[in-house]
Amino acid sequence: MTFSLAIVGRPNVGKSTLFNRLVGRRLALVDDQPGVTRDLREGEGKLGDLRFTVIDTAGLEEATDDSLQGRMRRLTERAVDMADVCLFMIDARVGVTPTDEVFAEILRKRSKHVILAANKAEGAAADAGVLEAYGLGLGEPLRLSAEHGEGMPELYSVLMPLSDGFAERAAEEAPETEVELSEEDGDDIDTALPEITDKKPLQIAVVGRPNAGKSTLINKILGEDRLLTGPEAGITRDAISVRLDWDGTPMRIFDTAGMRKRAKIQEKLEKLSVSDGLRAVKFAEVVVVLLDAAIPFEQQDLRIADLAEREGRAVVVAVNKWDVEEHKQEKLRDLKExxxxLLPQLRGAPLVTVSAKTGRGLDRLNAAILKAWEIWNRRVSTGQLNRWLEGMVSSHPPPAPQGKRIKLRYMTQAKTRPPGFVVMCSHPDKMPDSYTRYLVNGLREAFDMPGTPIRLYMRGQGDRNPYKGRREKNAGALKKHLGKRKG
Structure with a gap:
């Protein structure tokens, strides 16, 4: 899914019919009566070899108050703001109406890529309406018949070059993870962190249950009400990314739809929202798990944090609505315990108390995010690791399953983002999980790596020993050097 396509237009111009055709099944209700679609609906669109997210929207109404029509309009405008491409649909048989002209003006201002489509364009009766569409100033209209499938090749030819551009953007925005390290680095490793720039900002996903205050938190960080908020749970329906400079650090923050328990996810749209949140975790380097102070660490919170750890992302836990908590010290102690x-695999991860409403604690959250990112990128030299490993084995030798002593030969760091280590040993398949956990916990403590996911791999002694080879090579070079001096 390289881009999103929002289908917008007046009520009853055929938006849901086109949506159903692009997703290949009847997800959206279709009826001759206008106004059947009231909410946003997402689906996986297919057109030839193109794959994209398609969004069916409520018909654009001119109401701007808090009536149902006004709220529907605001939701549709939000879809316009967030979609990569807008397909603006008019009814070719009716022709261009004053309402069409109003919304064409809105789209010119709010959307970077607008495709004008004259639907119901089969037959000569639609010719006049197609000609009128040129007057909207949105380029040449596509003649479509969503009901009969006419005009799909023309739509493909317009979307294909846009898709290529969005695919390049997605590749650029994807974070670099599981970065391989050279085993020849030895003690002379480069410990400099990757540079955070406007082109490669630090990428953060804010995840949590519905109504934990994710959008409110991001609005407070931005200093403006960019994202829709309210007392109702589930206002945010898709993952939205915003760019900002937070205290001098370029960042991209993904606001995600609240992730509910699976049993409570009934609407298709909400299922898609959850999958969108999972995608946001994959696009992030640091995941902020936002909890509600009143009901922290419910099962779903634990699942979200565990998902981030399994994806190998740095994790920061933020406890929101701290301003209304009465027994702060006691509550904080209980939360840490x-x-x-509940999450021993993330032991030591930063736990920060914040108030998205007042902005208190945001400086601590910023510092925790940067610290977590720095640990996620940490590198430890081979010499340090092997001196540490020797001490760990002396204090607590590995077991001897079936009378066979497991010998740990040497250790090196193979990856960063997150840190990954390889231990060369005899009988790696017999190494118990408890001893691996002992080593991982020791790594966290010895090399100051709290909270970040750590990957530890056991390899058989038949594998190449770069540490030993490097030592022999250095010894040979020293002997040759001394021989020259003697000569």
């Missing part, structure tokens, strides 16, 4: 007990 519960976190270490």
């Amino acid at each position: 519960a976190f270490d007990r």
Whole structure:
């Protein structure tokens, strides 16, 4: 899914019919009566070899108050703002109406890519309406018949070059993870962190249950009400990214739809929203798991944090609505105890208390995010690792399953983002999980890596030993050097 396409237009111009055709099934209700679609609906669109997210929207109404029509209009405008491409549909048989002209003006201002489509354009009766569409100033209209499938090749030819551009953008925005390190680095490793720039900002996903305050938090960080908020749970329906400079650090923050328990996800749209949140985690380097202070660490919170750890992302836990918490010290102690007990794989991850409403704690959250990112990128030299490993084995030797002693030969760091280490040993398949956990916990403590996912791989002694080879090579070079001096 390289881009999103929002279908917009007046009520009853055929938006849902086109949506159903692009997703290949009847997800959206279709009826001759206008106004059947009231909410946004997402689906996986297919057109030839193109794959994209297609969004069916409510018919654009001219109401701007808090009536149902006014709220529907605001939701549709939000889809316009967030979609990569807008397909503006008019009814070719009716022709261009004053309402069409109003919304064409809105789209010119709010959307970077607008495709004008004259629907119901089969037959000569639609010719006059197609000609009128040129007057909207949105380029040449596509003649479509969503009901009969006419005009799909022409739509493909317009979308294909846009898709290529969005595919390049997605490749640029994808974070670099599981970065391979050279085993020849030894003690002379480069410990400099990757540079955070406007082109490669630090990428953060804010995830959590519905109504935890994710959009409110991001609005407070931005200093403006960019994202729709309210007391109702589930206002945010798709993952939205915003760019900002937060205290001098370029960042891209993904606001995600609240992730509910699977049993409560009934609407197709909400299922898609959850999958969008999962995609946001994959696009992030640091994941902020936002909890509600009143009901922290429910099962779904634990699943979200565990998902981020399994994806290998740095994790920061933020407890929101702290301004209304009465027994702060006692609550904080209980939270830390519960976190270490329920998520031992993220032991030591930063836990920050914030108030998205007042902005208190945002400076601590910023510092925790940067610290978590720095640890996620940490590199440890081979010499340090092997001196540490020797001490760990002396203190607590590995077990001897079936009388066979497991010997740990040497250790090196193979990856960063997150840190990944390889231990060369005999009988790696017999190494118990408890001893691996002992080593991982020791790594966290010895090299100051709290909270970040750590990958530890056991390899058989038959594998090449670059540490030993490097030592022999250095010894040979020293002997040759001394021989020259003696000569």
